Amino acid sequence: MITRTGCAGRFGTLLISAEILPTPRPKEEFCRYKKGEKCLVCVNRCPADALNAEEFDKEKCYRLLQVNAKAFPELDNQYACGKCTTGPCSQVSSNDSANRDWSCLETDKARIKKLHETDL
Template sequence: MSHWSHRHVAYISGMGTFGINNMLITEAGCSGRLGTLVTDLKMETDRKIEGENCLYKHNGTCGVCVKKCQFGALTSEGYDRKKCYGILLENDEYHNDMGLTDVCGKCVVGLPCSYKNPVK
């Protein structure tokens, strides 16, 4: 696990809000990749996120990401990072002939927030 979070830097920068799947939901959804650049240049955010981009946090609807987590690491009450990572390591052991395969992604794919902000 990383000691640097591109998602949290993006959140602080006003790019989105966190869904119950623990992913940052931007205007382009939660399935994209983020990167950061560290600098001492003084900058201001050009926008502030108001409200929630996650439908579940916004009005209690959806929860598709919770239903997609087959291992119980994601519930409407929260995300169990250790449980999720434990399953990912089991995936890696099972597919050890394919290189590093500690991946899943079920809680990000096929959601109303995968490729857009569903609240707008």
């Protein structure tokens, strides 16, 4: 989900007995691609190919995280790499994010795949 303040993610779960009303979803679309702009930086950054314009495959993402956990055991188990949440939409509230050149991020996916092919 992308909100007015940027991308949102779940960092954990907290169970409580209190009833909390849900926050209404925004009516405005903040994803640049879904607003008709040419973007998909988040899709291009996903090293697991778990994200596309229509959906996010959590299992595919998690499989790559497990590969990473075996390759880098000193980092403990990772539950997200976060590469899909660090593009222009993650900085919606920043006035200059629309004017920034994000093309450098698109090469990240190929670089990470090459690393995994050679090191694992």
